[in-house]
Amino acid sequence: MEKTFPDIFPTGAAPRVLSFKCAANEYEPAQFVIRSPKAIQGVTIALSELVSKDGHKLQDIHWNFVGFIPLDSNTPDTTRADRCGCHDRVPEGEIIRLAPCKISDPLLEDEVVDLEANTTLPVWVTVHVPSGTPAGIYEGEARVKGQGIEDEVIPIELEVYPFELPKERNMYLTNWFMVEHISKAHNVELFSEKFWDMLGKYAKNMAEHRQNVVYTPWNQLITVYREGGGSWSYDYANFDRFVQTFMDAGVDGRIELTHIGTPSLLRHVEKGLYGVKVTDKKTGETVRVPGEEGLPPLLGSLQKHLEEKGWLEKAMLHVSDEPNYYTIDDWKKLARFAKKHAPGIKTIDAVSVPGFDGLLDVAVPLSLALEGEFELYKNEFQQGAGKELWFYTCCIPYGHYPNRFLDYPLSDLRVLHWMNYLFDVSGYLHWGLTFGWEEHDGTNFGPAKRFPPGDSHLIYPGKEGPMNSIRWETQRESLEDFEYFTLLEAKTAAIKEKLGPAADPIPADFRSKEIGGKIVKTFSDYVEDVDAIYSVKELLASEIIEIDKEPLFLFMTTPNTNIPVKIGPAVIKLQGVVEEGAKVKVNGVEVEILPDGGFVEIVQLEIDGQVVKIEVEKDGKKKTIEREFEVI
Known part of the structure; x- marks a missing residue:
């Protein structure tokens, strides 16, 4: 790595x-x-x-x-x-x-x-x-x-x-690309059969790297016609083939529809709706109609089509990219327009501020912004309330924050999706999968000059399809790590169910987050040491293997093992639950088990003996677990 x-x-x-x-x-x-x-x-x-x-x-x-x-x-x-x-x-x-x-x-x-x-x-x-x-x-x-x-x-x-690992993905990943990049790099005519064959190779590659969201240029894929009587009709052939190509390959988590409005990033630039390209069906003449006129019927038609295809629940619509404190009101105007004409399609955008009055369904703040106002974002975008919270990186952040730049260590990219799990953030977005290709000469794949090195792309155009990179491979490693954490949590939840109400105080994600916390503390405080990351990954695997072996047993400590314990005296609270009939010893001393299988023990730590040993035995089967604490 x-x-x-x-x-x-x-x-x-x-x-x-x-x-x-x-x-x-x-x-x-x-x-x-x-x-x-x-x-x-x-x-x-x-x-x-x-x-x-x-x-x-x-x-x-x-x-x-x-x-x-x-x-x-x-x-x-x-x-x-x-x-x-x-x-x-x-x-x-x-x-x-x-x-x-x-x-x-x-x-x-x-x-x-x-x-x-x-x-x-x-x-x-x-x-x-x-x-x-x-x-x-x-x-x-x-x-x-x-x-x-x-x-x-x-x-x-x-x-x-x-x-x-499960076949299904438990977090969302999108890396943006453009169909023109693929068409030009491989010298295939856009939307020709050779193009669709090539696009299928890219879709397969994305699926193999656990990308499950497809950036979909819907206004480019849908052909809008003006009929003889002035009415409009819509041809979804390219749109359907595009989406189905990715669905068939396994990129089937979400359909990410591109923006209806101009970017909201810059304070003094007027924000507005993109126009709609309309072709006269009789003459073949093409004109661009203002968004205020062309988007309402198109959005309504799109929502109806998505519903007919069974894709509506997967669809998300971008409004206007990267609103901030200065431009959020402009963004809200565009979002109200989207909600009026396509109320059934979720909205999504990369943002740098909270406070969207319910108009944004999938918030994707910059990691730096999310860390700075974490509680505000979490409260506004509660996962169980029909909202979602993702995060993104792009040209920034840098410094102490992890990113995928060429001159950064791979370990920065490896821990990226540990952060998704540890902070309950369900998706990740990056703008650069295939951008910047126009600056290479076929052999010298140098970074796009106007961005930090490597920000513009993760893959390269090969002779017959995409050519991978070690950063792309490492991002997949991070996504697989996410699934390890999720798997341990799922196993813990299943054991909680078996052990009954006495296990309720123990969160299903307690141990998985305790393990991940050995590497990642915050979005800007994490361990980069490669050996340490691999060591924790092996610990995670071993606990997945051992957790559901008999006798069944769960416990938590307060504080957890990542928090130093101060002398005064140095004590921890150990709370657990075991199967009926099991016996428990803590540091060699048998503890009292309540009728429901629960127990609580206060353990005093010594400065030179900070390992807590828990032994559980039932019907000749024994399980021994140790936890090590730092005493200061």
Whole structure:
């Protein structure tokens, strides 16, 4: 989970094994690098299938050489000297290297390359473990081949956990793209059969990376005709094919309809409705009708069509992008227009302020803004009251906030969707999946100059479809982590149901959020250490595996293990519930169990003995759990 550089000499011994750990229905990447004091021609990689001791085989394993992106400048305001030492960050701040430099990102399509002497070449290996794959250890090998050298063999070991991630996505993800980007990059005529084939490849790629919301340019896809008598008609053929292409691929969570109004970001720019392109059915002449005239019947028709297709509940309509304190009243005027003419379609927008008088259904504040006014947003957009709260990042924030810029560590992107889970934020939006492509020459995929490096796109146009990046792969890792947290919470809820009312005081998400809190404290305070993140992910997996083993048992502590306990004396409250007939010991001392299975114990911690050990036993089955506290 680290970016490398062509001039970096790998430290330590070569890896003895390329190790993976994951659940079924999960993708898992790993990386190794090749370096030689002499140039090597024709370098390539050969991967074997992975086989378990029981003979089960996994064949969905592939590799890519990682390419480098030239960086002329860094993300703004991340090189300040006052960043040094904060949260153990590098002296330059968030960035991993000062420009000019080359940053690893695209997963190249080339299967054979020539390696220059004393140059580091990263190789990215991805394993996909299909649903239903038996748990266990799977082994195989990677062979590094080249002209004039003996094969270098790297053993591969994959541990498949005895659980699998759900097929459904439990949070929403959208990354914006434009159909023109795909058409131009692959030289296919817009809405031709070749275009639809290519779009299907992009839809499949998005689904494989757990994107479940499709940014839908509805006013471009719907053809509006003026009939002979002056009435209007609507052709939804392209719209339906576009939406169905993504639905069939698995991007089927939400239909995100593009904006009806001009952006609300700038204070002194007049806000208004976009016009509607109308074609005279008899003459073929095309005119643009003002939005005030063209949008009311079009919005009404769109809502009716969505309802007929069974898509209305999935649809969300953007009003005007990024309203703020100065422009929110202008936004409300446009939103009232949308609600009047399409009352059944939810509204969504990226915002930087709360206070929308019920006109906004899906609020997507900038992460920085959400952190600053978190309670106001949470109160206004309560998830159970028909509202939703997402967050977004774009050109900002930077500094202490995580983002997906090229010169940021991958760990920043890895923790992004931990924040979705820990702060009960149900979706994430970013504007840049395919933007900025117009500035590349087919080989030099440099970042779009007018944005922080990497902000404009996560994928690249390949020869026959999308070309992935290590950032795109890492975002999928973060989304899969989200599902781990959700799975532990769901298992906890099921056990609560079995244990009865005595378990009511214990929140179903207590332990999952306690585990996540070891890495993420706030939107701007989180651990970037790669080993720490992997360690916590393994802890999360182990608790998913163990939680529903007998004897069933749940407990919580006050405070939780992430909060230091002060001497005075240092005490914690331990509250739990067990199955009927179970016995419980805390630090070797048996505790009293109430008739309903509940118990409460006050535990005094010692400065040199802050581990609390809980033992539960019933019918010869035993479970031991330890919690470690910091005493200050």
